[in-house]
Amino acid sequence: MSGINGSMAHLSDGLFTTAIAVYAGAMVGFTAEYAFGRVGRKLAVAPAPARELVGAGGPSVVEDALPADPPDLPADPAVARASRAERIGWWSVVLCVAGALIHTSSIAVRALAVDAVPWSNMYEFASVAGLVGVLAFLAVLWRLPALRYLGGFVLLPVILMMFLAGTVLYSKAQPLVPALQSYWLAIHVTLVSIAEGALMTSAVLTVLYLVKARHDRKPFGSERLANLAVKLPAAESLDKAAYRVVAFSFPLYTVAIICGAIWAEAAWGRYWGWDPKETWAFIVWVVYACYLHARATAGWKGRAAAWINLTGFGAITFNFLIVNIVVSGLHSYAGLS
Amino acid sequence: MRYLRIAWRRLTAMRTALVLLFLLAVAAVPGSLLPQRPLNPAKTASYIAEHGAWGRFLDRIGMFDVFGAPWFAAIYLLLFVSLVGCLIPRIRVHARALARKPLPAPRNLERLPESGRFETSATPGEYAATARETLGRRWRIVQRAEPSGAVTLSAEKGYSRETGNLIFHVALLAALVLIAVGRLYTYQGQRIVLQGADNGFCNTISQYDTWSPGRFAAEGKVRPAPFCIDELTKFTASYSAEGEPRTFRADVVYRTSVSAKPRTASITVNHPLRLEGDRVYLITHGFAPRLTIRMPDGSVRHDVEPFIPTDPTTFLSEGAFSQPGKDGARQDIGISGLFAPTPVDEGNGKIGSASPQVQDPALSIFVYEGDLSGSGEPHSVYSIDTSKMTRIGTADLHIGQTKRLRDGVSVTFDGWVPWASLQISHDPAQSYLLIAAVAMVVGLLGSLGIRRRRLWVRIAPAGAAEPESPTVVTVGGLARSDSGHFPTEFAGLLERLRGRATPVEPVVSADTIGAGKD
Numbered sequence: 066m067s068g069i070n071g072s073m074a075h076l077s078d079g080l081f082t083t084a085i086a087v088y089a090g091a092m093v094g095f096t097a098e099y100a101f102g103r104v105g106r107k108l109a110v111a112p113a114p115a116r117e118l119v120g121a122g123g124p125s126v127v128e129d130a131l132p133a134d135p136p137d138l139p140a141d142p143a144v145a146r147a148s149r150a151e152r153i154g155w156w157s158v159v160l161c162v163a164g165a166l167i168h169t170s171s172i173a174v175r176a177l178a179v180d181a182v183p184w185s186n187m188y189e190f191a192s193v194a195g196l197v198g199v200l201a202f203l204a205v206l207w208r209l210p211a212l213r214y215l216g217g218f219v220l221l222p223v224i225l226m227m228f229l230a231g232t233v234l235y236s237k238a239q240p241l242v243p244a245l246q247s248y249w250l251a252i253h254v255t256l257v258s259i260a261e262g263a264l265m266t267s268a269v270l271t272v273l274y275l276v277k278a279r280h281d282r283k284p285f286g287s288e289r290l291a292n293l294a295v296k297l298p299a300a301e302s303l304d305k306a307a308y309r310v311v312a313f314s315f316p317l318y319t320v321a322i323i324c325g326a327i328w329a330e331a332a333w334g335r336y337w338g339w340d341p342k343e344t345w346a347f348i349v350w351v352v353y354a355c356y357l358h359a360r361a362t363a364g365w366k367g368r369a370a371a372w373i374n375l376t377g378f379g380a381i382t383f384n385f386l387i388v389n390i391v392v393s394g395l396h397s398y399a400g401l402s
Numbered sequence: 403m404r405y406l407r408i409a410w411r412r413l414t415a416m417r418t419a420l421v422l423l424f425l426l427a428v429a430a431v432p433g434s435l436l437p438q439r440p441l442n443p444a445k446t447a448s449y450i451a452e453h454g455a456w457g458r459f460l461d462r463i464g465m466f467d468v469f470g471a472p473w474f475a476a477i478y479l480l481l482f483v484s485l486v487g488c489l490i491p492r493i494r495v496h497a498r499a500l501a502r503k504p505l506p507a508p509r510n511l512e513r514l515p516e517s518g519r520f521e522t523s524a525t526p527g528e529y530a531a532t533a534r535e536t537l538g539r540r541w542r543i544v545q546r547a548e549p550s551g552a553v554t555l556s557a558e559k560g561y562s563r564e565t566g567n568l569i570f571h572v573a574l575l576a577a578l579v580l581i582a583v584g585r586l587y588t589y590q591g592q593r594i595v596l597q598g599a600d601n602g603f604c605n606t607i608s609q610y611d612t613w614s615p616g617r618f619a620a621e622g623k624v625r626p627a628p629f630c631i632d633e634l635t636k637f638t639a640s641y642s643a644e645g646e647p648r649t650f651r652a653d654v655v656y657r658t659s660v661s662a663k664p665r666t667a668s669i670t671v672n673h674p675l676r677l678e679g680d681r682v683y684l685i686t687h688g689f690a691p692r693l694t695i696r697m698p699d700g701s702v703r704h705d706v707e708p709f710i711p712t713d714p715t716t717f718l719s720e721g722a723f724s725q726p727g728k729d730g731a732r733q734d735i736g737i738s739g740l741f742a743p744t745p746v747d748e749g750n751g752k753i754g755s756a757s758p759q760v761q762d763p764a765l766s767i768f769v770y771e772g773d774l775s776g777s778g779e780p781h782s783v784y785s786i787d788t789s790k791m792t793r794i795g796t797a798d799l800h801i802g803q804t805k806r807l808r809d810g811v812s813v814t815f816d817g818w819v820p821w822a823s824l825q826i827s828h829d830p831a832q833s834y835l836l837i838a839a840v841a842m843v844v845g846l847l848g849s850l851g852i853r854r855r856r857l858w859v860r861i862a863p864a865g866a867a868e869p870e871s872p873t874v875v876t877v878g879g880l881a882r883s884d885s886g887h888f889p890t891e892f893a894g895l896l897e898r899l900r901g902r903a904t905p906v907e908p909v910v911s912a913d914t915i916g917a918g919k920d
């Protein structure tokens with residue numbers, strides 16, 4: 066019993082590459098809309114106050130109060146251009162959905178090929194985390210279509226990560242070694258990739274917040290940066306949105322660590338052993354706990370907390386890239402050797 | 403005394419907790435980047451040797467056992483004390499808040515961050531009942547009457563946010579205690595068990611190959627009635643066509659106590675055998691070659707020894723046999739060897755292995771004669787000290803082959819049996835720790851998912867001077883924590899309250915009414 070279906074594994078790889086290409090198309094579209102779209106123009110004239118919308122259940126997000134279209138559009142070339150930009154934006158969303166579908170089928174086909182949950186090595190993990198990032202963004206769009214123009218900021222890290230996954234981190238479809246044959250693994254890794262995918266979104270929002278807050282304090286000298294900052298939602302809203310995402314991810318990450326410990330107890334005879342991977346999971350968890358505390362501590366709100374958030378994401382990245390590749394431990398599932 | 407109080411206040415401040423938490427994260431970093439003695443003593447030793455004075459300095463400050471170092475414990479303990487110090491008053495405050503009624507409505511509700519007003523034809527008493535019903539049971543509501551005749555409602559919800567937060571922190575405290583208790587009373591023992599009868603062991607310290615107890619898990623406290631693994635009846639390893647391992651399984655016969663009835667169980671990699679308080683894990687496995695050795699004095703010995711895999715992917719394994727001859731005769735026989743489950747010729751006469759699966763296995767041996775006692779230096783049981791012996795021959799044997807050597811010595815490779823390395827682990831606190839961890843998650847969900855809100859409704863009656871005028875309802879709201887999307891939430895509430903208000907009929911004159919009747 067080989068357990069691997071070669072042609073299906075091959076199909077999965079093809080779908081993965083296609084998904085990257087489609088995402089890249091969507092990103093170009095989003096960026097075009099961002100650059101030429103109406104949002105920037107209107108806001109640049111009169112910065113509208115940002116408003117928040119309900120995101121029942123999930124993290125609530127921010128919407129810029131976009132002035133409604135005037136009933137009779139004047140035949141102004143700028144407006145025509147803006148609506149063309151908007152059309153590009155909507156097509157980008159369509160592309161993004163198509164990419165997510167292709168991406169999902171790539172993962173599903175790989176699951177069929179290895180006959181197991183397909184996230185037992187870094188390539189598979191990065192692929193799932195990237196999909197979660199895109200889905201999270203699409204879920205946000207469902208409720209807040211006005212945020213569409215930020216799509217490029219979300220897709221850029223996703224595409225980079227998937228590119229890295231498909232090149233440096235790539236490993237062929239393989240059946241699971243005995244230690245990985247556990248449903249706790251499936252739960253553990255699913256939760257980690259969802260939480261980390263979401264925390265990536267939080268980091269993106271935090272970077273945007275820092276840019277916007279810096280511009281609010283002292284406008285950028287560079288016109289390009291200033292233009293970028295002006296088009297962003299209000300600093301306070303970005304900050305809150307970043308917080309809501311952490312508030313959603315932190316319990317998830319906590320559960321993920323607990324499931325990992327349950328699995329380790331069954332597989333290795335101890336629930337915790339300060340293996341490098343475990344140590345970094347602990348560090349990430351503590352840093353995000355710091356972030357939550359900082360937001361409740363006078364003098365640490367705002368920018369200081371934002372930097373802690375980014376430190377947390379830095380720790381996630383370190384855990385994923387450096388610890389898997391450079392530091393060896395029991396969690397040598399990376400499949401890179 | 404005063405300084406003590408100041409120090410205490412400092413220690414239990416949120417800012418200190420924040421700094422301590424951050425320190426904890428930073429302190430853990432070297433523990434992941436430098437080799438750690440408890441995890442890998444050999445790698446640690448070679449790292450220190452390689453780095454000379456710098457290595458010794460790092461060793462002195464505990465960098466090779468970060469999670470056992472005093473400074474790590476200090477951060478952990480300070481955080482613990484800080485947590486206790488901040489929780490006690492918070493629990494007291496919260497208990498009081500739970501018992502207290504929501505505050506009376508402020509004078510001017512329209513000054514609150516969120517507010518709105520509308521009119522109704524209902525009387526204040528009627529509308530108050532409607533509003534209470536509209537808000538529903540999720541709000542804690544107190545109704546008050548004001549001297550002006552107005553009725554006010556003070557409504558609050560989201561107390562469970564703080565409850566959840568306190569549950570989280572208390573559960574965290576409990577988890578820290580349970581981890582510490584577990585570490586003090588834990589023990590782990592390992593033992594290699596050959597497949598077949600007469601190789602079992604019982605859970606007493608002397609029967610383990612390695613034994614690492616926590617500080618209080620001394621001999622005699624191991625377990626009142628030790629359990630026994632009587633026999634490894636069968637060890638099975640299965641592989642994919644590519645030679646990737648698929649399953650490992652150890653079938654054992656065990657007794658839960660010395661006097662209990664024997665039972666059978668299968669231990670696999672993710673499924674330890676769980677006996678009350680102890681768990682038996684299948685850690686690794688290997689091969690034990692069987693030899694028939696004819697000694698210089700003509701006697702025939704049968705021996706089987708576990709070999710240790712030196713290559714985890716091909717399971718090329720290493721081990722030794724020692725057979726003492728007559729005392730002082732310098733006729734002991736020592737054999738060191740390599741076992742290759744699927745032998746390949748590595749060139750230069752060396753044997754290698756292509757796969758962990760057994761296919762016509764080979765045993766490559768060096769045979770020595772002389773005095774096994776050697777130099778007296780300690781050495782592993784899987785090797786022999788040949789310093790007082792002479793090599794009398796080498797051979798590569800397949801099953802059934804015999805090598806004849808001088809002095810009538812001969813060695814026959816009879817076959818092999820598998821062995822499994824079983825680990826016994828004990829941690830009396832871990833199931834309680836799981837409960838604490840679940841409580842932490844429940845608390846977190848409350849703490850991060852629930853939002854605290856306050857709402858006031860003032861229902862003012864029509865002024866006595868103008869009985870025609872309607873009842874005026876003003877609503878004000880305040881978000882206590884994580885304002886989130888409160889403005890929209892408030893707008894929705896206001897809409898619902900307005901929707902339940904009976905509309906005020908337009909004030910019209912008697913004529914028009916008559917005219918309208920047709």
Ligand code: HEM
Nearest residue numbers: 351354357358361414415416419481484485488567849850
């Ligand atoms: C040692 C002293 C500690 C103190 C004094 C402390 C204090 C507090 C306080 C006052 C809050 C309420 C903040 C709010 O309502 O937003 C809070 C929230 C929280 N604490 Fe702690 N804490 C401590 C330790 C810890 C530790 C060690 C952790 C976990 C690693 C932790 C995790 C949290 C979390 C997740 C929240 C929720 C934050 C939120 O509501 O936004 N705390 N803590």
